[in-house]
Amino acid sequence: MIIRSILILFLLPALFVGCSTSSSIYEKGDAHYTGRDLFPDKVQLAHAKGFTITYRDHYKVVKIMSPFEKATDTLTYILVQRGTPRPIGYKDSQVIEIPVRSMVAMSSLHLGLVGFLGCEEIVTGMGNLKYVSSDKVLRRINAGKIAEVGKDQGLNEELLISMHPDLVMATGSPVSKVNRYESLYQAGIPVMVNSEWVETTPLGRAEWVKLMAALINREGEVNKKFARVEKEYQKLVQLTANVTSRPSLITGMNSKDAWYVPNGDSYVYRFFRDAGASYHWANTKATGSLPLSFETVYPVALQADYWLNVSIGNVQTKKDVLARDVRYADFKSFKTNRIYSYNKRMNAQGANDYWESGAVNPHLVLADLIRIIHPELLPDHELIYYKSIN
Structure with missing residues:
Protein backbone atom coordinates (compact mmCIF):
# COMPACT_ATOMS: atom_id res chain seq x y z
CA MET A 1 0.00 0.00 0.00
CA LYS A 231 29.05 35.18 4.42
CA GLU A 232 27.55 35.82 7.86
CA TYR A 233 26.70 32.15 8.37
CA GLN A 234 30.19 31.00 7.45
CA LYS A 235 31.71 33.62 9.72
CA LEU A 236 29.71 32.21 12.64
CA VAL A 237 30.77 28.64 11.80
CA GLN A 238 34.39 29.75 12.13
CA LEU A 239 33.67 30.96 15.66
CA THR A 240 32.90 27.42 16.83
CA ALA A 241 35.35 25.54 14.62
CA ASN A 242 37.96 25.12 17.35
CA VAL A 243 35.92 25.08 20.56
CA THR A 244 37.44 22.77 23.15
CA SER A 245 34.09 21.80 24.66
CA ARG A 246 30.97 20.70 22.78
CA PRO A 247 28.02 20.56 25.18
CA SER A 248 25.46 17.84 24.56
CA LEU A 249 21.83 18.53 23.73
CA ILE A 250 18.47 16.96 23.09
CA THR A 251 15.68 18.48 21.07
CA GLY A 252 11.89 18.40 20.82
CA MET A 253 9.35 16.74 23.11
CA ASN A 254 7.39 13.54 23.26
CA SER A 255 4.03 13.68 21.49
CA LYS A 256 1.15 11.22 21.33
CA ASP A 257 2.80 9.18 18.58
CA ALA A 258 6.53 9.48 19.22
CA TRP A 259 9.45 11.69 20.16
CA TYR A 260 10.80 12.96 16.85
CA VAL A 261 14.52 13.75 16.80
CA PRO A 262 16.44 15.16 13.82
CA ASN A 263 18.44 12.65 11.80
CA GLY A 264 22.15 13.10 11.24
CA ASP A 265 21.79 14.24 7.63
CA SER A 266 19.11 16.84 8.43
CA TYR A 267 19.60 20.58 8.26
CA VAL A 268 18.52 20.78 11.93
CA TYR A 269 21.45 18.63 13.05
CA ARG A 270 23.77 20.77 10.92
CA PHE A 271 22.61 23.79 12.95
CA PHE A 272 23.61 21.94 16.15
CA ARG A 273 26.99 20.95 14.76
CA ASP A 274 27.75 24.43 13.44
CA ALA A 275 26.78 25.89 16.82
CA GLY A 276 29.44 23.79 18.54
CA ALA A 277 27.22 21.16 20.20
CA SER A 278 27.36 17.38 20.35
CA TYR A 279 24.30 15.33 19.43
CA HIS A 280 23.55 11.70 20.24
CA TRP A 281 21.90 10.82 16.90
CA ALA A 282 24.49 12.56 14.70
CA ASN A 283 25.34 9.33 12.86
CA THR A 284 21.84 8.43 11.67
CA LYS A 285 22.17 8.67 7.89
CA ALA A 286 18.89 10.18 6.80
CA THR A 287 17.21 13.56 6.45
CA GLY A 288 14.02 14.53 8.23
CA SER A 289 13.22 13.16 11.68
CA LEU A 290 13.57 9.86 13.50
CA PRO A 291 10.55 8.71 15.56
CA LEU A 292 11.58 7.28 18.94
CA SER A 293 9.82 6.30 22.13
CA PHE A 294 10.09 8.32 25.33
CA GLU A 295 11.97 5.42 26.90
CA THR A 296 14.61 5.54 24.15
CA VAL A 297 15.24 9.27 24.52
CA TYR A 298 15.03 9.30 28.32
CA PRO A 299 18.55 7.99 29.20
CA VAL A 300 20.13 10.42 26.71
CA ALA A 301 18.05 13.31 28.01
CA LEU A 302 19.04 12.61 31.61
CA GLN A 303 22.60 13.70 30.88
CA ALA A 304 22.16 16.28 28.11
CA ASP A 305 23.46 19.77 28.92
CA TYR A 306 20.80 21.60 26.90
CA TRP A 307 17.23 20.95 25.82
CA LEU A 308 16.23 22.85 22.69
CA ASN A 309 13.11 23.29 20.56
CA VAL A 310 10.69 22.56 23.38
CA SER A 311 7.78 23.84 21.34
CA ILE A 312 4.91 21.35 21.32
CA GLY A 313 1.60 22.95 22.22
CA ASN A 314 1.50 26.05 24.39
CA VAL A 315 4.62 25.35 26.44
CA GLN A 316 5.78 28.63 27.99
CA THR A 317 7.12 27.65 31.42
CA LYS A 318 8.72 24.71 33.22
CA LYS A 319 5.36 24.16 34.88
CA ASP A 320 3.85 23.66 31.40
CA VAL A 321 6.60 21.16 30.64
CA LEU A 322 5.83 19.10 33.73
CA ALA A 323 2.13 19.19 32.90
CA ARG A 324 2.94 17.11 29.84
CA ASP A 325 5.05 14.54 31.72
CA VAL A 326 6.51 14.70 35.25
CA ARG A 327 9.52 12.65 34.15
CA TYR A 328 10.91 15.73 32.41
CA ALA A 329 11.95 16.96 35.86
CA ASP A 330 14.64 14.26 35.86
CA PHE A 331 16.51 15.85 32.97
CA LYS A 332 19.79 17.59 33.75
CA SER A 333 18.77 20.53 31.53
CA PHE A 334 15.52 20.93 33.46
CA LYS A 335 17.38 21.10 36.77
CA THR A 336 19.93 23.62 35.44
CA ASN A 337 17.38 25.83 33.63
CA ARG A 338 18.87 25.26 30.19
CA ILE A 339 15.62 24.79 28.26
CA TYR A 340 14.85 26.81 25.14
CA SER A 341 12.09 27.07 22.54
CA TYR A 342 12.10 28.86 19.18
CA ASN A 343 8.82 30.61 19.98
CA LYS A 344 10.07 34.12 20.75
CA ARG A 345 8.52 35.55 17.58
CA MET A 346 5.14 33.83 17.88
CA ASN A 347 2.10 36.07 17.48
CA ALA A 348 -1.36 35.91 19.06
CA GLN A 349 -2.70 33.72 16.23
CA GLY A 350 -0.04 31.09 16.89
CA ALA A 351 2.09 31.87 13.83
CA ASN A 352 5.81 31.45 14.41
CA ASP A 353 8.26 33.60 12.45
CA TYR A 354 10.94 30.95 13.00
CA TRP A 355 9.28 29.04 10.15
CA GLU A 356 9.04 32.10 7.90
CA SER A 357 11.92 34.57 8.07
CA GLY A 358 14.00 32.09 10.09
CA ALA A 359 14.05 29.66 7.15
CA VAL A 360 15.77 32.19 4.88
CA ASN A 361 17.96 33.80 7.57
CA PRO A 362 19.87 30.81 8.92
CA HIS A 363 22.71 33.04 10.11
CA LEU A 364 20.34 34.61 12.66
CA VAL A 365 19.16 31.21 13.88
CA LEU A 366 22.76 30.03 14.18
CA ALA A 367 23.69 33.16 16.12
CA ASP A 368 20.91 32.36 18.60
CA LEU A 369 22.16 28.79 19.04
CA ILE A 370 25.76 29.88 19.56
CA ARG A 371 24.63 32.46 22.12
CA ILE A 372 22.82 29.67 24.01
CA ILE A 373 25.46 26.93 23.78
CA HIS A 374 28.64 29.06 23.78
CA PRO A 375 27.56 32.41 25.27
CA GLU A 376 31.18 33.52 25.61
CA LEU A 377 31.52 33.60 21.80
CA LEU A 378 28.63 36.04 21.23
CA PRO A 379 28.20 37.87 24.53
CA ASP A 380 26.36 40.85 23.00
CA HIS A 381 23.92 38.91 20.83
CA GLU A 382 20.27 39.21 21.85
CA LEU A 383 18.18 36.16 21.03
CA ILE A 384 15.94 36.68 17.99
CA TYR A 385 13.97 33.45 17.51
CA TYR A 386 14.82 31.52 20.69
CA LYS A 387 13.81 32.17 24.28
CA SER A 388 14.44 30.55 27.62
CA ILE A 389 11.74 28.46 29.30
CA ASN A 390 11.78 29.15 33.05
Missing part, protein backbone atom coordinates in the same frame (compact mmCIF):
# COMPACT_ATOMS: atom_id res chain seq x y z
CA ILE A 2 2.90 2.40 0.77
CA ILE A 3 4.45 1.78 -2.63
CA ARG A 4 1.08 2.23 -4.31
CA SER A 5 0.55 5.55 -2.49
CA ILE A 6 3.94 6.78 -3.62
CA LEU A 7 3.15 5.89 -7.23
CA ILE A 8 -0.20 7.66 -7.06
CA LEU A 9 1.49 10.75 -5.62
CA PHE A 10 3.57 11.19 -8.73
CA LEU A 11 0.72 10.92 -11.23
CA LEU A 12 1.09 14.63 -11.87
CA PRO A 13 1.06 15.53 -15.53
CA ALA A 14 4.69 16.57 -15.43
CA LEU A 15 7.68 15.02 -17.11
CA PHE A 16 9.89 12.87 -14.92
CA VAL A 17 13.53 12.64 -15.91
CA GLY A 18 16.81 11.74 -14.23
CA CYS A 19 18.41 14.28 -11.90
CA SER A 20 20.74 16.78 -13.50
CA THR A 21 24.21 17.15 -12.04
CA SER A 22 24.50 20.85 -12.89
CA SER A 23 23.15 23.58 -10.69
CA SER A 24 22.82 26.54 -13.05
CA ILE A 25 23.68 26.43 -16.76
CA TYR A 26 23.16 28.78 -19.69
CA GLU A 27 22.46 27.25 -23.09
CA LYS A 28 21.92 29.32 -26.25
CA GLY A 29 19.46 28.89 -29.05
CA ASP A 30 15.92 27.66 -29.67
CA ALA A 31 14.08 26.88 -32.88
CA HIS A 32 11.26 29.34 -32.10
CA TYR A 33 13.28 32.20 -30.66
CA THR A 34 16.19 34.09 -32.17
CA GLY A 35 16.15 37.18 -29.96
CA ARG A 36 18.54 38.35 -27.26
CA ASP A 37 19.22 36.66 -23.94
CA LEU A 38 16.40 37.86 -21.68
CA PHE A 39 18.09 36.77 -18.43
CA PRO A 40 21.45 38.51 -18.05
CA ASP A 41 21.42 37.76 -14.31
CA LYS A 42 21.59 34.07 -13.43
CA VAL A 43 21.74 32.18 -10.16
CA GLN A 44 24.44 29.68 -9.27
CA LEU A 45 23.64 27.11 -6.59
CA ALA A 46 26.32 26.37 -4.03
CA HIS A 47 24.36 24.59 -1.29
CA ALA A 48 20.89 23.41 -2.41
CA LYS A 49 20.71 19.89 -3.84
CA GLY A 50 16.95 19.64 -4.30
CA PHE A 51 16.60 21.65 -7.51
CA THR A 52 18.53 22.88 -10.55
CA ILE A 53 18.02 25.77 -12.96
CA THR A 54 19.17 25.79 -16.60
CA TYR A 55 18.99 29.05 -18.54
CA ARG A 56 18.08 29.45 -22.22
CA ASP A 57 17.57 32.66 -24.20
CA HIS A 58 13.93 33.22 -23.27
CA TYR A 59 13.10 30.47 -20.78
CA LYS A 60 14.47 28.55 -17.82
CA VAL A 61 14.29 24.82 -17.09
CA VAL A 62 13.74 24.03 -13.41
CA LYS A 63 14.10 20.47 -12.15
CA ILE A 64 12.96 19.67 -8.63
CA MET A 65 14.00 16.44 -7.03
CA SER A 66 11.44 14.04 -5.69
CA PRO A 67 10.51 14.82 -2.08
CA PHE A 68 11.41 11.23 -1.22
CA GLU A 69 14.93 10.69 0.03
CA LYS A 70 15.63 7.51 -1.93
CA ALA A 71 13.95 8.43 -5.21
CA THR A 72 15.95 9.72 -8.18
CA ASP A 73 13.21 11.24 -10.35
CA THR A 74 12.69 14.94 -10.87
CA LEU A 75 9.74 17.15 -11.76
CA THR A 76 10.47 19.44 -14.71
CA TYR A 77 9.06 22.95 -15.12
CA ILE A 78 9.54 25.36 -18.01
CA LEU A 79 9.63 29.02 -16.96
CA VAL A 80 8.83 31.00 -20.12
CA GLN A 81 9.16 34.77 -20.38
CA ARG A 82 5.78 36.35 -21.07
CA GLY A 83 5.22 37.20 -24.72
CA THR A 84 7.73 34.67 -26.03
CA PRO A 85 6.95 31.29 -27.66
CA ARG A 86 6.80 28.00 -25.83
CA PRO A 87 10.01 26.07 -26.52
CA ILE A 88 10.11 22.83 -28.48
CA GLY A 89 10.73 19.52 -26.74
CA TYR A 90 8.91 19.97 -23.43
CA LYS A 91 5.43 18.81 -24.47
CA ASP A 92 4.63 17.07 -21.17
CA SER A 93 6.26 19.54 -18.77
CA GLN A 94 4.38 22.17 -16.82
CA VAL A 95 4.84 25.68 -18.21
CA ILE A 96 4.93 28.71 -15.92
CA GLU A 97 4.84 32.18 -17.43
CA ILE A 98 7.30 34.53 -15.75
CA PRO A 99 7.54 36.81 -14.01
CA VAL A 100 4.88 35.24 -11.79
CA ARG A 101 2.32 37.91 -10.87
CA SER A 102 0.03 35.91 -8.57
CA MET A 103 0.85 32.91 -6.39
CA VAL A 104 -0.99 30.72 -3.91
CA ALA A 105 1.34 29.69 -1.08
CA MET A 106 0.53 26.43 0.70
CA SER A 107 3.19 26.79 3.43
CA SER A 108 4.42 29.51 5.75
CA LEU A 109 7.93 28.83 4.43
CA HIS A 110 6.80 30.18 1.07
CA LEU A 111 6.01 33.47 2.80
CA GLY A 112 9.59 33.56 3.99
CA LEU A 113 10.77 33.20 0.39
CA VAL A 114 8.66 36.08 -0.91
CA GLY A 115 9.51 38.16 2.16
CA PHE A 116 13.24 37.76 1.53
CA LEU A 117 12.73 39.36 -1.89
CA GLY A 118 10.11 41.88 -0.76
CA CYS A 119 7.52 40.59 -3.22
CA GLU A 120 4.64 39.87 -0.86
CA GLU A 121 2.26 41.51 -3.35
CA ILE A 122 2.29 38.39 -5.56
CA VAL A 123 0.63 36.29 -2.83
CA THR A 124 -3.08 36.13 -3.62
CA GLY A 125 -4.00 32.94 -1.78
CA MET A 126 -2.90 30.69 1.07
CA GLY A 127 -3.85 27.28 2.34
CA ASN A 128 -4.51 28.69 5.81
CA LEU A 129 -4.64 32.37 6.77
CA LYS A 130 -4.16 31.74 10.49
CA TYR A 131 -0.46 30.95 10.64
CA VAL A 132 1.06 34.12 9.21
CA SER A 133 3.81 36.19 10.83
CA SER A 134 4.68 38.64 8.06
CA ASP A 135 3.21 42.08 8.76
CA LYS A 136 2.96 42.83 5.03
CA VAL A 137 1.07 39.61 4.35
CA LEU A 138 -1.19 40.19 7.34
CA ARG A 139 -2.07 43.64 6.00
CA ARG A 140 -2.95 42.10 2.63
CA ILE A 141 -5.12 39.51 4.37
CA ASN A 142 -6.94 42.22 6.35
CA ALA A 143 -7.48 44.15 3.13
CA GLY A 144 -9.13 41.12 1.55
CA LYS A 145 -6.37 40.67 -1.04
CA ILE A 146 -5.47 37.08 -0.03
CA ALA A 147 -7.99 34.25 -0.09
CA GLU A 148 -7.94 31.09 2.03
CA VAL A 149 -8.05 28.09 -0.31
CA GLY A 150 -7.78 25.19 2.16
CA LYS A 151 -5.43 22.21 2.16
CA ASP A 152 -5.49 18.50 1.33
CA GLN A 153 -9.06 17.18 1.50
CA GLY A 154 -10.31 20.64 2.39
CA LEU A 155 -8.85 22.24 -0.74
CA ASN A 156 -11.36 24.57 -2.42
CA GLU A 157 -10.63 23.70 -6.04
CA GLU A 158 -13.54 25.76 -7.37
CA LEU A 159 -12.19 28.87 -5.67
CA LEU A 160 -8.66 28.22 -6.89
CA ILE A 161 -9.79 27.72 -10.48
CA SER A 162 -11.84 30.92 -10.35
CA MET A 163 -8.78 32.80 -9.03
CA HIS A 164 -6.56 31.23 -11.71
CA PRO A 165 -3.23 32.21 -10.14
CA ASP A 166 -0.04 32.07 -12.17
CA LEU A 167 1.29 29.45 -9.76
CA VAL A 168 0.36 27.28 -6.80
CA MET A 169 3.41 26.46 -4.69
CA ALA A 170 2.79 23.17 -2.90
CA THR A 171 4.76 21.37 -0.20
CA GLY A 172 6.36 18.05 -1.05
CA SER A 173 6.89 15.33 1.55
CA PRO A 174 6.28 11.59 1.92
CA VAL A 175 2.83 12.27 3.38
CA SER A 176 1.73 15.13 1.14
CA LYS A 177 -1.03 14.31 -1.33
CA VAL A 178 0.50 16.19 -4.25
CA ASN A 179 -1.80 14.43 -6.73
CA ARG A 180 -4.52 16.42 -4.98
CA TYR A 181 -3.67 19.24 -7.42
CA GLU A 182 -4.09 17.35 -10.68
CA SER A 183 -7.42 19.01 -11.47
CA LEU A 184 -5.72 22.40 -11.20
CA TYR A 185 -3.18 21.37 -13.79
CA GLN A 186 -6.00 20.29 -16.06
CA ALA A 187 -7.48 23.77 -15.61
CA GLY A 188 -4.19 25.32 -16.74
CA ILE A 189 -2.89 26.27 -13.28
CA PRO A 190 0.74 25.20 -12.72
CA VAL A 191 1.56 23.54 -9.40
CA MET A 192 5.20 23.61 -8.30
CA VAL A 193 6.35 21.22 -5.58
CA ASN A 194 8.71 22.76 -3.04
CA SER A 195 10.69 20.07 -1.21
CA GLU A 196 13.21 22.22 0.67
CA TRP A 197 12.95 19.96 3.71
CA VAL A 198 15.19 17.35 2.03
CA GLU A 199 18.17 19.72 2.20
CA THR A 200 20.96 18.66 4.53
CA THR A 201 22.24 22.13 5.47
CA PRO A 202 20.60 25.37 6.64
CA LEU A 203 22.21 27.27 3.76
CA GLY A 204 20.92 24.66 1.31
CA ARG A 205 17.40 25.08 2.62
CA ALA A 206 17.64 28.87 2.53
CA GLU A 207 18.99 28.78 -1.02
CA TRP A 208 15.53 27.80 -2.27
CA VAL A 209 14.93 31.56 -2.26
CA LYS A 210 16.86 31.53 -5.55
CA LEU A 211 14.08 29.42 -7.05
CA MET A 212 11.59 32.10 -6.04
CA ALA A 213 13.86 34.71 -7.61
CA ALA A 214 13.89 32.76 -10.88
CA LEU A 215 10.09 32.78 -10.86
CA ILE A 216 9.95 36.58 -10.67
CA ASN A 217 13.15 37.44 -12.60
CA ARG A 218 14.96 38.81 -9.55
CA GLU A 219 18.20 36.82 -9.84
CA GLY A 220 20.47 39.85 -9.56
CA GLU A 221 18.91 40.90 -6.27
CA VAL A 222 18.87 37.44 -4.75
CA ASN A 223 22.51 36.82 -5.62
CA LYS A 224 23.55 39.88 -3.62
CA LYS A 225 21.26 39.26 -0.64
CA PHE A 226 21.99 35.56 -0.33
CA ALA A 227 25.74 36.20 -0.58
CA ARG A 228 25.47 38.34 2.56
CA VAL A 229 23.56 35.61 4.41
CA GLU A 230 26.12 33.03 3.31
